[in-house]
Amino acid sequence: AQKVTQAQTEISVVEKEDVTLDCVYETRDTTYYLFWYKQPPSGELVFLIRRNSFDEQNEISGRYSWNFQKSTSSFNFTITASQVVDSAVYFCALSEASNNDMRFGAGTRLTVKP
Amino acid sequence: DGGITQSPKYLFRKEGQNVTLSCEQNLNHDAMYWYRQDPGQGLRLIYYSQIVNDFQKGDIAEGYSVSREKKESFPLTVTSAQKNPTAFYLCASSRGGSNNEQFFGPGTRLTVL
Secondary structure (H helix, E strand, C coil): CCEEECCCCEEEEECCCCEEECCEEECCCCCEEEEEEEECCCCCCEEEEEEECCCCCCEEECCEEEEEEHHHCEEEEEECCCCHHHCEEEEEEEEECCCCCEEECCCEEEEEEC | CCCEEEECCEEEECCCCCEEEEEEECCCCCEEEEEEECCCCCEEEEEEEEECCEEEECCCCCCEEECCCECCECCEEECCCCCCCCEEEEEEEECCCCCCCCEECCCEEEEEC
8 A cells, every 4th residue: 555754843043044854655556646735734635736647847836846756755845035924833744646545645845933 | 715724622531431533624635534643753654534424443443433424524433442642632634645635624632641
């Protein structure tokens, strides 16, 4: 079965610092999908990005960027010039084409201090 | 407004009582999911349904039951057989398939006293 590891349980930064959230995954499928979600204090998970296993192109969306490297089975998420509103728990998730089971990492709690 | 609603936001029950958590979506999604979230453990899948009148167990289905009589609705019953039911429960929906993102409701925090 697939597995997602987010080794950083909690990260604390000061506003305007850059921060990278790590995600390492395990799968035997050649076709799979990676996701990042944000969970603000309200509790509702918000979808941020999806990547399929055949697309290793990095992506940038405003202050957010994602680095997908199949060689290291990693899908890291960087927030540039962090803001207090970025404070949340961030989850990385993996879904294999061979099943409909999305596996989530344990999450990384990011605190951005003013 | 399209989205997923879960009610209530907070729920308190006495030990030994069954309780049903509501989940409704108006996104016309085929697939719906229930997750349980405990501190520091991420989300764990309880049940999911790809189509009406069909559902499958997830990793931690024991002590829970579901039904999918309508496309829009996927209620979760936490039975008295669930040994540790106090948790945050999240419902999600998607267009189905492993490649589509899931959309989540606001969650229900269940506390069993």
